[in-house]
Amino acid sequence: MPIAYEATLAWAQAQDAADPLRGFRDEFLIPPHEDRDSHYFCGNSLGLQPRAVRPALSAELDYWGELGVEGHFKGRLPWMDYHEFVRDDLAAVVGAQPHEVVAMNTLGVNLHLMMVSFYRPTPERHAILIEAGSFPTDRYAVESQVRFHGFDPATALIELESDQPNGTISMEAIERALAEHGSRIALVMLPGIQYRTGQAFDLAAITRLANRHGCMVGFDLAHAVGNLPLQLHDSGADFAIWCSYKYLNSGPGAVGGAFVHERHARTTLPRFAGWWGHDKTTRFQMGPQFVPTYGADGWQLSNPPILALTPLRVSLEIFRRAGMQRLRDKSLQLTGYLEWLVHSQLNDVLEVVTPGDPERRGAQLSIRVLGGREHGRSLFEYLMEHGIIGDWREPDVIRISPTPLYNRFADCVAFAEAVRGWASRS
Numbered sequence: 001m002p003i004a005y006e007a008t009l010a011w012a013q014a015q016d017a018a019d020p021l022r023g024f025r026d027e028f029l030i031p032p033h034e035d036r037d038s039h040y041f042c043g044n045s046l047g048l049q050p051r052a053v054r055p056a057l058s059a060e061l062d063y064w065g066e067l068g069v070e071g072h073f074k075g076r077l078p079w080m081d082y083h084e085f086v087r088d089d090l091a092a093v094v095g096a097q098p099h100e101v102v103a104m105n106t107l108g109v110n111l112h113l114m115m116v117s118f119y120r121p122t123p124e125r126h127a128i129l130i131e132a133g134s135f136p137t138d139r140y141a142v143e144s145q146v147r148f149h150g151f152d153p154a155t156a157l158i159e160l161e162s163d164q165p166n167g168t169i170s171m172e173a174i175e176r177a178l179a180e181h182g183s184r185i186a187l188v189m190l191p192g193i194q195y196r197t198g199q200a201f202d203l204a205a206i207t208r209l210a211n212r213h214g215c216m217v218g219f220d221l222a223h224a225v226g227n228l229p230l231q232l233h234d235s236g237a238d239f240a241i242w243c244s245y246k247y248l249n250s251g252p253g254a255v256g257g258a259f260v261h262e263r264h265a266r267t268t269l270p271r272f273a274g275w276w277g278h279d280k281t282t283r284f285q286m287g288p289q290f291v292p293t294y295g296a297d298g299w300q301l302s303n304p305p306i307l308a309l310t311p312l313r314v315s316l317e318i319f320r321r322a323g324m325q326r327l328r329d330k331s332l333q334l335t336g337y338l339e340w341l342v343h344s345q346l347n348d349v350l351e352v353v354t355p356g357d358p359e360r361r362g363a364q365l366s367i368r369v370l371g372g373r374e375h376g377r378s379l380f381e382y383l384m385e386h387g388i389i390g391d392w393r394e395p396d397v398i399r400i401s402p403t404p405l406y407n408r409f410a411d412c413v414a415f416a417e418a419v420r421g422w423a424s425r426s
């Protein structure tokens with residue numbers, strides 16, 4: 001049953017007190033503003049630090065200090081197999097089989113590595129479908145891959161234009177693009193959640209459509225991982241990639257991730273190879289012949305950065321305890337409340353860009369200030385000065401993302417009060 005929202009701090013605090021996930025907030029360091037906690041709505045850009053990260057890092061440094069090279073084989077979690085210690089929890093977060101996921105590299109690097117295998121252009125079929133206004137890395141990566149294969153981005157890059165209010169894209173638009181260009185599209189490469197609009201896409205429906213036209217399908221899940229419960233295996237996508245510094249709270253520049261569907265686990269498609277992708281039972285025979293490990297692990301190049309994987313391991317333990325579905329349930333309430341506050345209290349100054357249907361969004365609301373960009377910048381700066389931490393995306397959007405692990409209903413009230421303070425300033 002929908003909750004009857006109220007705009008008061010007392011009501012919000014009562015919700016926070018009754019929240020079954022409320023204890024998780026204490027597991028994070030909340031950046032202070034003056035002498036209090038800030039209202040941190042920027043988990044869509046850089047998630048907060050779990051308190052358990054520092055001691056876990058310290059433990060690895062101790063192993064290194066005490067064991068040296070022996071740390072690869074000894075210690076509580078020997079470094080040799082370290083990426084495997086995050087595998088099951090990562091698979092649970094993205095809805096995959098454990099051998100379909102690997103934590104490695106960073107998002108942009110993984111996007112390129114995946115395209116090496118899954119963008120196999122031919123003269124007849126060499127186009128890539130991507131959304132117009134995509135995150136720059138995605139645009140640069142697909143364009144550079146097209147050029148790398150000797151094709152011309154002017155014809156080989158098909159950018160899906162928004163056909164709905166506020167820059168969002170309907171399934172019908174995707175259907176139309178595939179009906180028109182499907183036979184020449186080699187790869188459909190779309191986001192799980194679009195970074196600027198906050199729109200969530202139906203991965204399974206897109207994959208079904210694309211497969212009907214014989215296209216490979218990959219998803220950039222930077223803004224979806226740890227935000228929406230995903231079912232990557234069931235979606236049927238060929239691959240997906242993501243970063244871990246947003247909702248996964250694994251720290252600036254954290255180790256990213258990749259999903260490769262089980263049907264490609266033994267693929268003979270080309271890939272860029274390195275020794276950590278080689279079958280681990282024979283890796284140390286040091287032979288010249290590359291024999292890829294079954295599954296996503298076979299795309300690894302290097303032995304993993306242990307100090308960088310540690311925060312991911314710690315963070316994923318938190319996700320295991322919280323559970324993606326419980327996080328999503330709270331997220332629906334929190335973001336629904338924030339949206340309700342904007343619509344009912346602030347509609348003279350703000351409009352929400354993100355779709356109103358909760359199934360078509362995650363935690364993030366992209367908000368536009370009525371009256372134009374300068375008003376938007378002014379509100380954004382006012383919010384930051386008052387300890388309401390969101391982010392600004394050109395040309396005119398403020399992104400506010402209440403995350404269920406550490407945000408409270410009371411944060412949403414603080415946001416609304418700050419907007420009112422800005423609107424009524426002299």
Ligand SMILES: Cc1ncc(COP(=O)(O)O)c(C=O)c1O
Nearest residue numbers: 106107108135137195220222243
């Ligand atoms: C959608 C999207 N793609 C790509 C990137 C770039 O990722 P990285 O710098 O980790 O390669 C980001 C932001 O980090 C992003 O939001």
Ligand SMILES: Nc1ccccc1C(=O)C[C@H](N)C(=O)O
Nearest residue numbers: 044045046135195222223253393
């Ligand atoms: N790494 C950063 C460093 C500085 C400022 C932003 C970022 C981001 O990651 C932004 C994020 N990807 C976004 O969706 O805008």
